[in-house]
Every structure is written in structure tokens, then in C-alpha cells.
Amino acid sequence: MSDVTIGWTTIETLSPETMSVASVGDAPRGFAGWQRVLQRQLAKMPAIYDGLSTARIAEAMMSARDHAQDVDLRIATRSGPHRMLIKPVFGPGGDVHAIRIWLGPAAAEVPPMRPAVGAIWDLGTQTFQQPGGMARLSGMSAEEYAPGTSVAELFHRMSGFDRHAEMLDLLYDPSGGGKLQFDTTIRSDGERPGRWRISIRARDDARSRGAWLLIEEIDTEHTPASWSTLEQVGLREAHRRAGTHLAVLQLEYMSISHWLTDPAPWMRWDYLFRPTDVFHPDDRSRLPELEARLRAGDSAGVTIRALNYGGGYTPTSLLLYPYPGYSARQLAIAQLVRVADDLPVMEPHRQPPGLVDRGGPIGYDDQLRHRLAGRMKRSAVC
Numbered sequence: 001m002s003d004v005t006i007g008w009t010t011i012e013t014l015s016p017e018t019m020s021v022a023s024v025g026d027a028p029r030g031f032a033g034w035q036r037v038l039q040r041q042l043a044k045m046p047a048i049y050d051g052l053s054t055a056r057i058a059e060a061m062m063s064a065r066d067h068a069q070d071v072d073l074r075i076a077t078r079s080g081p082h083r084m085l086i087k088p089v090f091g092p093g094g095d096v097h098a099i100r101i102w103l104g105p106a107a108a109e110v111p112p113m114r115p116a117v118g119a120i121w122d123l124g125t126q127t128f129q130q131p132g133g134m135a136r137l138s139g140m141s142a143e144e145y146a147p148g149t150s151v152a153e154l155f156h157r158m159s160g161f162d163r164h165a166e167m168l169d170l171l172y173d174p175s176g177g178g179k180l181q182f183d184t185t186i187r188s189d190g191e192r193p194g195r196w197r198i199s200i201r202a203r204d205d206a207r208s209r210g211a212w213l214l215i216e217e218i219d220t221e222h223t224p225a226s227w228s229t230l231e232q233v234g235l236r237e238a239h240r241r242a243g244t245h246l247a248v249l250q251l252e253y254m255s256i257s258h259w260l261t262d263p264a265p266w267m268r269w270d271y272l273f274r275p276t277d278v279f280h281p282d283d284r285s286r287l288p289e290l291e292a293r294l295r296a297g298d299s300a301g302v303t304i305r306a307l308n309y310g311g312g313y314t315p316t317s318l319l320l321y322p323y324p325g326y327s328a329r330q331l332a333i334a335q336l337v338r339v340a341d342d343l344p345v346m347e348p349h350r351q352p353p354g355l356v357d358r359g360g361p362i363g364y365d366d367q368l369r370h371r372l373a374g375r376m377k378r379s380a381v382c
Contacts, residue, residue, distance in 0.1 A: 014211075068088050235261070280313050317336070
């Protein structure tokens with residue numbers, strides 16, 4: 001009997017009528033054609049062709065995707081019985097974002113699978129919708145998990161990532177049909193930093209306007225160490241001492257897309273149900289009004305009220321600059337400075353155990369308390 005096995009192959013199903021290979025084991029495949037990849041794998045065990053054809057594999061794959069069910073197929077060959085396993089990877093709505101395939105002798109031990117989940121970027125709400133399975137990924141704890149998160153929060157968790165512009169292009173232009181795959185290290189407030197492979201396809205159809213994602217945990221043993229450059233460290237320290245903070249804003253949706261420096265400590269921008277709630281409802285419309293000036297290449301200034309960790313609002317001065325390629329993405333670079341006022345401001349490192357009651361939660365307050373407690377512990381150690 002042949003002892004050759006084929007490791008788990010992950011095939012993304014992120015858009016209708018499309019399937020491609022995201023990874024083979026821990027190796028990325030960047031949306032390669034699944035027929036070509038599987039044929040190369042099957043060439044390692046030619047005996048399996050006695051009872052299995054590419055058409056039969058495709059039929060089993062589509063069945064697993066369409067019915068959201070496991071497939072366990074026994075295959076008779078001259079070298080003995082073989083087995084094909086297919087397992088779906090689910091997103092937050094129970095849809096199948098990928099399928100995983102394993103082939104080998106029926107008596108062989110099936111290798112373990114690393115955790116993987118699907119997620120959905122919803123352009124209208126500016127949130128990534130995440131299933132509970134996210135908490136099984138390294139770099140994410142059950143205490144940190146929330147059903148929805150902003151793109152700024154996701155970027156803030158990434159370490160050594162430098163493809164922000166590509167990702168924002170895709171997320172804010174779903175009609176472009178873009179796709180993107182990358183590996184990134186995920187920082188955690190807990191003790192499990194991780195390494196994720198994220199595959200994304202833009203969606204603009206009856207089901208979704210935004211993008212579907214596949215997130216796979218990958219091996220961290222051979223991950224190269226990443227270090228901040230002297231320039232990055234120096235610029236962050238200069239802005240910290242000056243009391244200024246830089247962010248990329250999405251003007252049309254009135255939300256923060258990415259912090260270029262440390263986040264402004266007086267602003268509650270994380271763990272919100274709606275990322276737009278970072279700005280006062282009466283002030284949000286003032287941001288899109290600046291579009292024409294920025295499109296012409298000018299800078300623009302405005303003072304708006306930003307949500308703080310005490311549950312109130314803090315006047316904040318924004319100086320906006322055009323973002324390269326602005327006409328396509330409605331993005332702007334903003335310098336934020338807290339405006340002096342007579343009201344006390346509760347900042348993260350000073351936050352008491354209880355949050356101010358605003359007549360109902362505006363975000364995931366339990367997770368926020370966990371995050372703030374972690375910041376306070378690290379500050380005490382330092």
C-alpha cells in the first residue's frame with residue numbers, strides 16, 4: 001500500500017462561481033487554479049486515479065461548498081483503499097468561505113488542521129463581521145473577541161504590515177473585483193501573538209457590498225523577527241512628545257481607517273458597534289464638506305467633537321491633507337490635536353473600572369475594559 005499522503009489544501013470560495021487555492025499546508029498559493037495545484041498533488045500518488053477523477057473531485061468540492069457539509073469519500077485503488085476528506089470553513093453568517101481537502105491512504109493518520117475562519121467586510125457599516133471561531137486563532141483571546149471590528153482596529157493589531165494602501169483600495173472599491181493575499185503577525189494583549197494568512201476578495205452583489213475574507217492561522221516557528229526602523233521609532237516619539245497624532249480618515253464614511261502614529265489617547269475609537277461613533281453625530285457631516293478643497297490639493301482645518309473614554313466628547317482639531325490617489329478613495333491624512341477645554345478627559349490609562357452610562361452601550365464595553373486593564377498593567381510594569 002502506498003504511504004504517500006497529500007496535506008491539507010485550502011481552497012477559497014470567497015466570491016460566487018469562483019474557487020482558487022489559498023494555501024497548501026503552510027505555503028501560500030495566491031489564488032492559484034485549483035485544478036492545476038491538485039493535479040500536481042495527485043501526481044505523487046498515481047494509483048488514486050484508479051477511482052478518482054478531477055471531475056469527481058470538483059463535484060465533491062461543490063457539494064461541500066453548496067451544502068456546507070463535510071465530505072468523507074472512500075476510494076478503491078490497486079494500492080489499497082484511499083480516502084478524501086473535505087471540510088468547510090465558515091464565516092459569520094454560516095456561509096462557506098473556503099473548503100479544505102486531504103487525500104491519502106485510508107489507514108493513514110489524518111494530519112491536524114490549523115484554525116481558520118471566514119469574515120465579512122461590510123462597507124456600509126465600516127466593520128469586519130467575525131464569527132466566534134476567531135477566538136481560536138493565535139493572537140486573539142476570547143476576552144478580546146468582538147462580533148464586529150473596524151479596519152483601524154485590525155491594522156492596529158498587525159505588526160510589520162506595510163500593505164495598508166492596497167488593502168484600503170480593495171475595501172473601499174468593491175466594484176473593482178480586487179483580490180489580495182498576505183501574511184501578517186498579530187499582536188495580542190494576551191500571551192498568544194500569532195501569524196495569520198488573510199485572503200480577500202471584493203464583493204459587490206446581492207449578498208454583499210464590501211469583501212469576503214478567509215483568515216488562516218499559520219506556523220509561527222519560522223517567522224522572521226520584525227523590527228521597527230529608527231525612522232519609524234523616531235517619528236512616533238516626535239509626534240508623541242508634540243502631542244499630535246496622525247490618522248488616515250475616510251471622508252465619505254466619516255471613520256478612521258488607520259493610525260499612522262500612536263492613537264490619540266483621548267479618543268475612544270476602538271470596540272465600537274459603529275466606527276463612525278468616534279465623532280459626534282452633529283459634526284460628522286462636516287468631514288465630507290471638505291472633499292472639494294482636498295481634491296484641489298489644498299489642506300483644510302476643522303474642529304469637531306471626538307468620543308472619549310469617559311463617555312463624553314472632547315473638542316479635537318483636525319488638519320487634513322490630500323491622500324495620494326485621493327480622487328479614487330476619498331481618503332485624507334489628518335493631524336489630530338486635542339483642543340484645550342475646561343472639561344476633564346478620561347484617557348485610557350486613567351480609565352476607572354466602570355464606564356460612564358450613556359443610556360446604553362455604544363460598543364463592546366466588556367472587551368474594552370479588558371483591553372484597558374491590559375494597558376494599565378503594562379504601564380505599571382514600565
